Amino acid sequence: MKNGKKTHWLRMTLIVLAACGVAGLVVAFIQFRANPGRTGASASIEFSFNGAAEGIAPDGNRFDLSGFTREEVLSNALQSAGLADRYTTGQIRANLVVTGVYPKDIVEQMTRYVSLLDENSTGEVTAVDYHATLYSVTLYNDFDESISPDQLTGLLENIMSEFRAFFKETYSVVLAADSTAEELSLYDYSQQLALLQQSIDQKKRFAEEMADAHPSFLLDRKGFNDLVVRYDALLTGDLDRLSGIVTINALSRDPERLIAHYENQISLLQIQIKEKETEAASVEDLLQKYNKDDIIYVSTTEELQKVDSNSSTTYDALVTRQTEITEEIAELKKSLTETQMKLSDARETVTKQAMTPAGEEPESFVASELSSEKNTEQQYQTVEKGITALITKRDAVTTDFSAFLKAYSEEQINETTVAVTQAKRFAPKILSGTFLKRVLRTAGPLCAVGLMGCLVVLIVSRRREEKKAIA
Secondary structure, three states: OHHHHHHHHHHHHHHHHHHHHHHHHHHHHHHHHHOOOOOEEEEEEEEOOOOHHHOEOOOOOEOOOHHHHOHHHHHHHHHHHOOOOOOOHHHHHHOEEEEEOOOOOHHHHHHOOOOOOOOOOOOOOOOOOOOOOEEEEEEEOOOOOOOOHHHHHHHHHHHHHHHHHHHHHHHOOOOOOOOOOOOHHHOOHHHHHHHHHHHHHHHHHHHHHHHHHOOOOOEOOEOHHHHHHHHHHHHHHHHHHHHHHHHHOOOOOOHHHHHHHHHHHHHHHHHHHHHHHHHHHHHHHHHHHOOOOOEEEEEOOOOEEEEEOOOHHHHHHHHHHHHHHHHHHHHHHHHHHHHHHHHHHHHHHHHHHHOOOOOOOOHHHHHHHHHHHHHHHHHHHHHHHHHHHHHHHHHHHHHHHHHHHHHHHHHHOOOOOEEEOOOEEEOOOOOOHHHHHHHHHHHHHHHHHHHHHHHHHHHHHHHHHHHHHHO
16 A cells, blocks of 8 residues: 555656646747847957967067957958948947857966965966967857858858958068158268168167077078178178268268257257266265164064164165266266267368468469368268168168068968867757757756655655554
8 A cells, every 4th residue: 555655656746747847848948939049150269379378469569359340350351251232340340249268267266365475375377367369259140130141151251361361460570661761861971870870770679689589480591680690780880981981071961050960969968967967966975974774773662673774775776876877977978078079070171161272372282172172072972872872781681671570470470370260150949958958947946846846745645644543
């Protein structure tokens, strides 16, 4: 009898659970048909170039994925897909979602407490330390539910392609053009040489930075160090030689303007020297009054507390600054002496040019003057030809430098280091994991309630039987 009742209760429980499961399935189906979810296409992009894990692009700047929503990227993608006349960039932008793919425990890592006082701390990952290198890009069809699957996936693939082209153009290492190249001939010789020196020196320092950061990079068995050597040869060879000719002979297109320039430069240097000497005197006065490692004792209720007042760090900083000022003054005085010598040469040249023979001059004097004028004219020609040749040599090295940077950028940003997967369309289906999850979320609670009801009825029935047995 008891076994029959147990079988009865088990059968009833199974029937209730089955009914709850069917009810949950029906409710989930109705909900799924009413709100099936979004349809779209998805692809991924992964960055694997040097520095990607730190969020640093090949050009040394931080990169982001905001380019996916840029007007030119979306416009070009629509044009390439042949849909520019049907949709706007605003419609595409509103339905494009880019999300980073992070480790499952990234939240735990980012919120983990790390004691700064623990000497054995390994330094856990924090929010600012981790940068995703894999991103998922999804384009939903909410802007037009009637768009064909091929058009939707094709549009997303064009967006991915245009973004990669934009990324390469934006974050490739490039050499800035010389802004004064066309206007160089408008300046005087000394100014032309100064501008050329500045231009060559900037490119040399950039080549040095690239050589230090990427010593293993080679193009045609040459590295960035070879470019540094070539730029240095221009500075110490051609440029120094031309500067010497211009300075020694005080060559100028407008000598009077050159003299005024030197006079202004001398006045400025004298003012700077005076300011530095005043600063040096102030620092010296501080050092004389400074007591290194002075100790103060503060009385408390129980004992005397020792407090270090003027630390040695401050004193050492003052000594360092004093040395720096002394070196700066010496450099300024050196520049002042050189400029004064240039001014003297320029005035002497102007004086010679202003001298005219009075009356009959000996033939030897006339021959000497003609020879001097001829030499001066040759010097002018030498400088002008030398500047032209220097510009040509600089441009030749710069062309090679640009080729090096282009090759390096292509090595860092290509289809492998910025990898894009093929776009795939997704849509809600009855036979899918999404629908199964919805069924479990709906039927699970119903089955749990049904099971609890069966257990309650079973417990109540057992207690009644026990009371009847006692009675």
